Amino acid sequence: MGKVYQGKAFTFGDNVNTESIMASSADHGAHLPIAECLRFYDPNFAKEMSSGDFIVAGKNFGNSSSRPAALVLKAMDLRAIICESSARIFYRNTWNIGVPVLECPGVLSIVERGDELAVDIENGQIKNLTNGKEIQAEAPIPLLLERWEVGGMIEWIKQHPENYPTVIKFHSAGVRKNVEGFFGEVNEADAVHDKG
């Protein structure tokens, strides 16, 4: 048994694209477009979701542009995405940013918007506490699980200096220099990131 996370589900259909998650109409430089997140599909999502909640979605979630859309979801402190299938680039980005994506065919048939879920991310076990139904997701790719467990790609890199001969000096674990620019806002969220 891995750690079980509890949160509310927000449901979406098939083919939700990254443009809708991280709008290019927003001012990318200074602020992540949180208020616009998924507005096209659910105008109340950004307002109603709380820290630790889940997205439950259909096929091909996160398709299209390769932009790191999960930065928006991470900044909103979304716990995880559970979808019938995930677009490939989004899947990679999102785990590395620190938000798990579980692929789980059939999940939309047992979850409705607002249901309370209990999810064992490590083992892909999903329980709908509202209606008592359970479903098993596909096993996460071990190397992505490993990165998520240590807090995402940056922390993983710092723990594997042997792979990075051109890095002269690594910051110690948990220390992230707050840089100006695109990632400024995200770093603040990461500073309080729960590694559990």
Add this chain to the structure above:
Amino acid sequence: MGGHTATEKILAKKSGNKEVFPGDAVICDLDLVYHHSPWLAIPLFDEIGEVGSVFDGDKVTFGLGHHVCLPSTQEYATFLKQSREWAKKYGIRHVYDMGTGNSHLLMLEKGHVFPGALCVGGDSHATVYGVLGAFGTAITYEVADAMLSGKTWFRVPATVRIRLEGATQRGVCARDVGQHLVGDVVGADGALWKTIDYTGSYIDSLSIMQRSILSFLAVEMGGVTGFMEPDRKTFEYIRNRVHVPYEAEYNDSDCAFEKEWHVDVSKIEPLVGCPPRPSNNKPISEVEGVKIDQAYIGGCTGSSTEDFRMAAEILKGRSIHPDTRLIIVPGTQEILAEMRQEGLLQFFEDIGAIISAPYCGPCQMMCYGFLGEGETMIGTHPRNLPGRAGVNVNIFLSSPYTVAAAAANGRIVDPRVML
């Protein structure tokens, strides 16, 4: 024991394995790590620690002029300045700056992609590198990791094959064939996590640039890469461009394709990808009459000299409708020079088109040329998602023939009647 696909052979070689199978997770050495927006990747270096250089200054490239042909905000101007400084600091030797063009096309033109190569780019349309027999695909957040380690991981994809036979009707081209595949044959997720392998007499007949349209569109079907086995045209194209040794990989004759589609391209009619997604196809007859404010020829899937030739065929002896503006965006400086030589630049200038410096085009709001609220655009580019090129706008996707016909009429019409 069956043979292997070219994808499996490339990933086996680059991961140091004798053979690999679909579903295996492997860590591979990379031949190219490209990014058009270093301001997304490089700040992560500072979060990791003190970085001396990237893993190999010849294998990491910046395409700064991809989205931003000229910066229109202070912020982007600063991003570009920072990126040039980063390139010097971290030893990145190949920087394609403002005005050089769509950097995917530059990766092909400038010899960064070659048969058998393993290439990643921080942009979803990196699937195009498959057009030269490479395995090319996108990673974004992990680009920072790849720039430093020279490696990344892959889940070995199964391969689906699309066999295209025959010749298109007059007024129909590769952009329509691609639109047909995205909307009618494969669908938005029909090749999810798969290599698309294109083959057949229609592919043989196309130039590398027209083939590239289909490899670009692989991602719109969920594909990992849009692979084509190298042939005489591939080797002709890379001669004088590629200056490193390479080894082409082909599908074994007894390899397994997970699925195979056969398409007779002679039956395809002009198609239009309608809002709200690229796969929402309609035949031209169903959208005729839609009023067009902006017509755009350019972008990943419509910015080669041949695309502009097709548009000129339609527009010859005609003018642009007074309520419509036509934007021409050549893919690269090499294409721009070809157009100049053929008189195409003069032609578009004479009919009052807006001719831009080469870049990726007004396809989304980070580029210039996006739309006013409520306006409608038709373009040869690959995407029409809500919010992408303006707020509350309608975007239609089609061939250079159809876009040129709309520019002349101020509304969508069947281009075949104008030829």
